[in-house]
Amino acid sequence: MSTGTVATTMEHEEALGLADLFAGRMTSPAGYIGATPTSLIGRTGDLDRLATALATPDAGLVTVTGPAGVGKSRLVMEYFRRFGPGPGATVEVFDFGQVTDTAVCALMLRQLKEQFHDGSTSVRSAVERLGPGRHTVLFDHYEDVADELAPLLTEFRRSCPQVRIVTVGTARLGLYGERVVRLRPLPTGNGVAAELSAVARIPAVELFVQCARSVRPEFKLTAENFRYVLAVCRLVGGLPFAIELAANQVKLAEPDLILERFERGAGDLQRIDRHPYSRHSSISDMVGWVFARLRADERLLLNQLAVFEGPFTTRAAAGVLTGFDAAGYRTMERLIDASVLIPDERPDGELSLSIPNSVRLAAARSLVLLPDHEALRKAHGEYFRALAAPRPPAEAGTGARPAAGPESRADLLAAFGYWRDAGDGRSMAVLADALRELSGGTAQTRQCLRLTEEVLRTGVEDARLHARTLESAGELAMRLGSGAARGYLAQARDAHRAVHDDAGVVRCLGLLGDEAYACGDLERARRRFEEGLAVIASPARAGGTGDAAVGAGRYLTRRLAVVLRETGNLARADELARTALAAELGREDFGGVVSARYVLASIRLLEQDTADTRALFADAAEQVGGLPDVAERPECLEMLAITLYKWRRITDWRLLTATLGLADRLRRRQGLARPRPLNELTTAILATASQELTADDYTWAWRSGADLSWEAAMRLMPAEEAKPAAGPEVPTDIADVLTKRELEVALLVAEGLTNRVIARKLGIAEWTVVNHLRKVMRKLGCQSRVQVTRRLATG
Structure with a gap:
């Protein structure tokens, strides 16, 4: 509020009316909503929610709330800057955060109250002077006058239902019909791979870079500094205000030094210039402001909840805090309303709560002093x-714990x-x-x-x-x-x-086999996997094999097939892969089936280069791509490159290099090193690729792998029509029972192919394959695909 406005308000205290308050508002809409110094980052969804709330016909009161420093005013400013108040409408802004004299706030509220007490006629008259249209009155930073403002807004809404009210603050007013748009800190990329290209797209990091460039235009995210920038953003909990203060330090320090300073404590960092829509100048100032507005019981509970280092549930709070009763729940609700606790819903539907990091650190310091x-x-x-x-x-799957x-x-x-x-x-x-x-x-x-x-x-x-x-x-x-x-x-x-503990022995033998395979000692790997299978099959375990041992047996069989694949014993590897696939079929673990099919497909493709084997591998690889982060994903891409290189079927060296770059990114994200057998083969392929491409093309292709989609990588596989091949000998009784098409379907099922691949190979619809398979099972007396496979093998 300008000095002239304050003086005018003081001089005309007796004559001041509502229309005069509008005319001499504390902040002009142009000053509040005008040109923004930076672009809005990471708030597209929040902006859409605000737009939806304000577009509702009965949206008489909309409150934008969230923790201090989260960017509430900035979001509202961006909304009106983009969309405006509407044709013929106006926006009147009362920003209590700009008032330094509390007497002025009291005067304004008193004048508003007097106008309402004079009756609704004077209020309507004042509004009518503004002209027709969807008028909006915006109250920002109202926390210090919330108790006095709330009843006035209730009367204002009753007198002027055509006027929309927008309030912006850390605490919701709690009025009937109030629509709340709650903001959370910016995402900090939990679960995002720690790679430059991925980190650069994290909203908190984007904001850091934008703010840093405002004080140091040449600043950019690099392979050397991006991890420090990400660590700073996570340390401050994604709070935009704290990110801005941290980014401003790049004028004198690099991100690693900024991180070190924030780890020691960032309460002394000050904002030098006055901000157009923020009332705080430092983190310590903001935290002190938050605590000053809490009641004694709220501060005590907040300090106790600071024992949690991360998000927690009310169940956890009740389990840790002694005497947490109904009063504690009510206090927690008030902390949520004050945006000191930030609610979020977990995937399981339970409510999760978190404390803004700067506030939690201050509360944790107070917690140490509690008895x-x-x-x-x-x-x-x-x-x-x-x-x-x-x-x-x-208890498993019951939700009891x-x-x-x-x-x-x-x-x-x-x-x-x-x-x-x-x-x-x-x-x-x-x-x-x-x-x-x-x-x-x-x-x-x-x-x-x-x-x-x-x-x-x-x-x-x-x-x-x-x-x-x-x-x-x-x-x-x-x-x-x-x-x-x-x-x-x-x-x-x-x-x-x-x-x-035989199950533990088998697990360790499996891990020892994997360790030997990773080191390139294929003979030792083979012995360890076979030793594990021998433990499972030992007479001492006859009749007592549990689910864990059976599951370990499926894994060991599949891994042994991989080892034999690398040694060149493809016939034995094929046999083991078929055994592993047969054991997985019919189970609910789709991932096990996909992994087994992929291993079988990779063996078949190494064994012979035919349209059928390529189709089998392409289908298996497509399903592997749909699994979450499993070890088979990068290996599948590497085996794709290895087999195509073996059969001289590589036509696009850029795509091949990018595909291996994607495999490398997946391995680093999983924290898995490439096994030596695969590493030697892929290194040779990349060496050839570097000769086929220019240095710039090779570098670009390798780096582009970070953003390559799985579907794009699969385009390496040549697309060819499958040629009919002679089928295996079938027992006479089965050949007599099944029709020609049913026999074709049964044989392809025995190959481990899915209904979709079978349909593609035979040129029929997938539902037709399902119908044929049902007839096959009924005629052969089988209950599953596994039994069909065994029936064909045994006759």
Whole structure:
């Protein structure tokens, strides 16, 4: 509010009316809504939600709310800048954040109140002077006057229903009919691969780069600094205000130094220039402002909830906080209304809550001073130890106890720290094993290995848990390509044998086989896989093979087929792959079927280059591409390149290079090194590609692999029509029972082909294949595709 406006308000206090307030508003719409200094990033969905709310005919009161510093005013400003108030309409802005004298706010509210008390006639008259149209009155930064403003807005809506009211603040007013548009901090790319091209598209990172360029135009995201920029954005929780303050530091410091400063504490960072739509000048100023507006019970609960390092549920709050009762729930609701707790819905439908990171850090500092701090830490550690513990089979899938998910990782780490301080090796082991399941990428895997090794140094008295911890250490070391993997896994195998845990022995043998395969020792890999299969088939296990052992047997069979594929024993590899596929068919695990079909298809394509084998591989590869991050995805792309290179069928070297670049990106995202047998072959192919292409083309193609789609990579496969091939001999009784078309369908089913591929090969509709297969099963007395396969084999 300008000095002249304040003076005019003070001089005409008695005569000031509503129309005069409109005429002498605190901020002009042009000043509030005018040209924006930067583009709006990461708010397309929020802008659409605001537009939908304001477009509703009965939208008399719309409140845009969210944490301090999240960019509420900026969003509203962008909306009116893009769409305007409408034909013949106006926007009147009252920005209480621009008032430095509280007496002026009181005066304005008093004048409004007096006008309403004079009756609705004067109010309507004042509005009529504005002219016809969809008029909007916008109240921004109203938090300090919310109690006085709310009843006035109720009367205003009753007197002037044709006027739309938009309020912007951290707390919703709670009025009847109020429509709320709640903003959250910008996404920071949890789950996004830590690669330059992917990180550059994360909204929080985009905002950092934009703000950095405003003070240092030549700044750009590079392979050297993008991880530090991402870490800063995640450290501040994606809050735009904090990101802006951090980005402003690039004038003097590089992102790694900015990260170091923020890790030490960023409360001293100041905004130099006055911001057009923000009332805060520093993070400490913002945090102090938030806490000053909380009641004593709200501050206490917030400090206690700061024991959670990440998002938490009300179930978790009740499980950790002592005496959390109905009053606690009501206080939590007020914290949500004040945007101090940010609600979100998890995939399982349960409500998740989080505290803005800057506020949580301040609350955590206060938590340390509370007398029940250690009791809260212990309760937190016990809760997440129970969350991490393996669930009994009776509880699996019942929802009786939630399982730890990726959002729990920060709290699992905090709980691990508590039990480490307590010297409880068993609890540390349980938490480390849960973290292993949630660790993705090299950094998290390396951190989890350090924790697991710490558990082994501390010691675990439970022999079974000790064996499982050794196994976890070996698996993590293997992901990192560490030479320690083999030693850990060998110790784990012996430890499982000592407690007669055959399932654990088989798992370790499978991991030892994978480790040997990754190192290129195919003979040792073969022995380990065969040893695991022998344990499963041993007489001591006759009649007592559990589901876990059966599942391990399917995996070992498939992996053994891969090893034999690499040694060139394709006939035996084909036999094993067919066995693995037959064992997977009929199960609900679609991923197992897809993996087995892919292995069989890769063996067939290496064995002979025909249209049929290419069609089989193309179909299997298409299904592999639809699976989540599994080890078969990058290997499938590499085998595609290897087989086409073997049969001299590569015509597009750029696409081939990009496909191998995509495989490399997938491996790095999974934190998996390329096995030596595949590495040697792909290295030779890339060397040829570098000769076929210019240096610039080769570099461009390799880098473009990061953005290559799976469908585009599959275009490497030549498209040719399948040629009829002589079928295998069929038992006479089966040939007499089935028609020619039914026999064709049955033979292709025995090859492991899906209904879709069979339909394509035979030139018929897929539903026709289904009908033929049903007749085949009925005539042969079979209940599944597996039984059809066996019937054809045995006659």
